[in-house]
Amino acid sequence: MPSTTPAPGGGTLRRRADRWLAAGRLLGHADTGLVALTVALQLGIGLLPVAFILATSQLVSTIPDAMSSPGRHGMTGPLGVALLLAAAAFVLQQLLAPFQSVLGELVGRQVDGGCITRLMTCALRDLPVAQLERQELLDVLSDARSGFERVVPTPGDAAAGTLALLARYTQLLGASLMVTLVLGPLPGLLVAATAIVIRFGQRGSLGRFGTARAALAAPRRRLSYLRRTATSAALAKEARVLGLVPWLRRRHGTEARGYLEPLWAVRRRLLFRPFIALAVLGLVGGATALTALAEQGAHGTLSLLQLSAALQAVLIPMRFGVFFPESDMQTLYGLAGYDALRRLELTAAEHGSADSRSSSGGTAAEHGADDDAIEPVGPIRFEGVGFRYHEHGPAVLDGLDLELAPGTSTAIVGLNGAGKTTLVKLLVKLHEPTSGRIIAGGADLAGIAPRRWHRRIAVIFQDFTRFHLTAAENIGLGRPEFLGRRPELRAAAERAGALEVVDGLPHGLDTVLSAQYQGGTDLSGGQWQRIALARALLALQSGASLLVLDEPTAQLDVRAEAAFFERFLEMTQGVTSVIIAHRFSSVRRADRIVVLADGRVAEAGTHEQLMARDGRYAELFRIQAERFTHDRTGAEPSTGAARPSVQGAAR
Numbered sequence: 001m002p003s004t005t006p007a008p009g010g011g012t013l014r015r016r017a018d019r020w021l022a023a024g025r026l027l028g029h030a031d032t033g034l035v036a037l038t039v040a041l042q043l044g045i046g047l048l049p050v051a052f053i054l055a056t057s058q059l060v061s062t063i064p065d066a067m068s069s070p071g072r073h074g075m076t077g078p079l080g081v082a083l084l085l086a087a088a089a090f091v092l093q094q095l096l097a098p099f100q101s102v103l104g105e106l107v108g109r110q111v112d113g114g115c116i117t118r119l120m121t122c123a124l125r126d127l128p129v130a131q132l133e134r135q136e137l138l139d140v141l142s143d144a145r146s147g148f149e150r151v152v153p154t155p156g157d158a159a160a161g162t163l164a165l166l167a168r169y170t171q172l173l174g175a176s177l178m179v180t181l182v183l184g185p186l187p188g189l190l191v192a193a194t195a196i197v198i199r200f201g202q203r204g205s206l207g208r209f210g211t212a213r214a215a216l217a218a219p220r221r222r223l224s225y226l227r228r229t230a231t232s233a234a235l236a237k238e239a240r241v242l243g244l245v246p247w248l249r250r251r252h253g254t255e256a257r258g259y260l261e262p263l264w265a266v267r268r269r270l271l272f273r274p275f276i277a278l279a280v281l282g283l284v285g286g287a288t289a290l291t292a293l294a295e296q297g298a299h300g301t302l303s304l305l306q307l308s309a310a311l312q313a314v315l316i317p318m319r320f321g322v323f324f325p326e327s328d329m330q331t332l333y334g335l336a337g338y339d340a341l342r343r344l345e346l347t348a349a350e351h352g353s354a355d356s357r358s359s360s361g362g363t364a365a366e367h368g369a370d371d372d373a374i375e376p377v378g379p380i381r382f383e384g385v386g387f388r389y390h391e392h393g394p395a396v397l398d399g400l401d402l403e404l405a406p407g408t409s410t411a412i413v414g415l416n417g418a419g420k421t422t423l424v425k426l427l428v429k430l431h432e433p434t435s436g437r438i439i440a441g442g443a444d445l446a447g448i449a450p451r452r453w454h455r456r457i458a459v460i461f462q463d464f465t466r467f468h469l470t471a472a473e474n475i476g477l478g479r480p481e482f483l484g485r486r487p488e489l490r491a492a493a494e495r496a497g498a499l500e501v502v503d504g505l506p507h508g509l510d511t512v513l514s515a516q517y518q519g520g521t522d523l524s525g526g527q528w529q530r531i532a533l534a535r536a537l538l539a540l541q542s543g544a545s546l547l548v549l550d551e552p553t554a555q556l557d558v559r560a561e562a563a564f565f566e567r568f569l570e571m572t573q574g575v576t577s578v579i580i581a582h583r584f585s586s587v588r589r590a591d592r593i594v595v596l597a598d599g600r601v602a603e604a605g606t607h608e609q610l611m612a613r614d615g616r617y618a619e620l621f622r623i624q625a626e627r628f629t630h631d632r633t634g635a636e637p638s639t640g641a642a643r644p645s646v647q648g649a650a651r
């Protein structure tokens with residue numbers, strides 16, 4: 001995918017202009033008054049060294065006069081005035097310097113805040129899930145995310161660093177003017193050109209280095225994954241038991257070499273040799289200007305003031321050969337995060353849903369504004385639905401026909417990999433069918449805006465999010481509008497069988513569900529599942545009418561699972577529900593059981609009908625039942641005990 005924002009510090013004029021434009025766009029996230037103040041400050045900081053040179057040169061030029069007639073030149077004379085001006089310029093520079101970094105930081109934080117909001121909106125709303133499953137885009141997302149972690153410079157730092165360049169260029173302009181006034185336009189032009197060529201050359205190399213670094217996103221992501229995993233508490237248990245440390249150390253070495261060796265090679269090629277050439281160029285330009293100065297000085301055509309001013313002024317452009325600490329790293333690496341953000345936003349705009357386009361147009365009614373009444377889902381029909389994750393990948397669903405009648409419960413069963421979760425992803429509109437269509441309430445689901453559809457659904461995914469937030473928030477996020485309504489939260493917890501869990505927590509609903517925080521506590525897998533169920537039930541309480549549960553009981557023990565389904569069927573009366581389950585016995589009371597195989601519905605009916613049919617369902621059901629009986633007599637029944645036997649039997 002082509003990069004939208006140029007790699008930071010690109011070598012050509014266009015790329016350079018684009019970089020300034022990108023910084024300008026970023027500054028749109030900061031307060032206008034603050035940006036104006038920062039610009040004024042940078043201009044001031046740029047002009048003060050020039051004023052200092054002029055004042056010190058004036059000072060130097062009055063010295064011979066003062067020495068020839070001592071006593072005549074008090075502090076009120078030209079010497080005193082020059083000294084005062086030089087001191088004022090110097091002190092002002094010192095006073096303003098801290099404000100440069102403070103204002104820069106403020107601008108940077110505001111810019112980053114705006115960009116992070118954009119990144120969240122893009123990643124969590126606008127980008128289709130299918131795009132987020134592409135390796136290339138995951139790299140970009142990882143770059144965008146780490147671009148804001150403030151470990152490396154952020155886009156905000158890049159914007160502030162660009163403003164800081166104003167001070168440098170103001171200085172250069174002042175110095176070149178001074179050389180022009182003293183030595184003439186040619187030397188003035190020469191020092192300005194030398195400074196700009198050195199600067200462009202150096203930034204060009206840095207920019208190409210930035211591009212080369214960006215191209216190493218995949219090995220960088222592997223390395224940072226390994227570092228994160230190898231230092232995370234989550235791995236601590238398994239790493240000890242399995243003795244993983246030596247392997248991790250070797251693997252880390254391999255991954256680090258895979259990333260760093262090409263990076264170092266690029267660094268040597270792009271940074272070392274060009275820097276030597278540019279340093280020589282700077283030396284030649286400076287030496288030429290100094291020679292012109294010496295010649296004119298020798299001919300006696302320059303006053304002491306001119307000589308002093310020009311001498312100091314020549315040195316300023318020569319400093320353009322050094323790294324600018326206040327802007328170079330910031331603009332080099334900071335814009336990489338912005339580049340990644342722009343790529344994500346463009347992908348979202350290209351492949352995105354009506355929701356993402358709603359940010360640029362469309363009415364609230366079209367997109368289902370959050371305060372609209374939530375419509376019932378109505379009957380849902382899968383008509384010849386086919387789906388592939390990748391264009392040339394296998395068909396996971398292939399001509400699937402299925403009807404979900406309003407107010408009924410449907411259990412989806414099938415072997416691992418049969419496509420149950422995929423069916424759910426299509427139903428909740430995280431993916432679009434590759435062929436066929438899904439009709440909901442008489443309308444094609446493809447034409448319904450995702451946000452409008454999602455508000456009608458309560459869902460628990462297999463890998464639901466365990467937020468490191470309070471129990472109240474973990475439940476309340478099922479419907480963010482209900483976050484503060486504790487009676488509703490408790491009611492949802494009660495219906496999900498999670499009230500006991502909540503009341504057993506040290507601070508009840510206010511306990512953070514993570515031991516990584518003070519006063520926080522971890523929950524077991526089964527307890528987490530109840531909290532997630534409460535989250536889904538809260539959505540039901542507030543108007544959703546389709547409940548989708550992907551393996552809601554995988555981590556509950558057999559007794560808890562049986563109790564869960566008893567309660568579940570009672571509380572979801574009148575609700576259209578879809579449950580994926582591995583233990584067949586637990587869903588036998590569902591209104592309809594659907595067996596998925598070979599990408600389509602192999603059998604469907606009530607438990608009794610399917611048993612009477614004596615087909616695949618009956619076979620798998622009996623195997624599980626036998627295994628369960630065996631477990632009960634031979635040992636304690638274990639969670640998911642039935643699953644391996646089903647797979648074993650079927651393969």
Ligand SMILES: Nc1ncnc2c1ncn2[C@@H]1O[C@H](COP(=O)(O)OP(=O)(O)OP(=O)(O)O)[C@@H](O)[C@H]1O
Nearest residue numbers: 133389390396414415416417418419420421422423
């Ligand atoms: N994001 C993805 N990209 C590519 N293939 C995928 C993706 N997700 C699932 N698949 C493939 O699609 C097939 C169906 O997967 P799915 O998760 O829908 O099955 P399932 O019936 O829910 O399985 P399980 O019982 O193990 O949860 C599998 O072959 C799986 O490898």
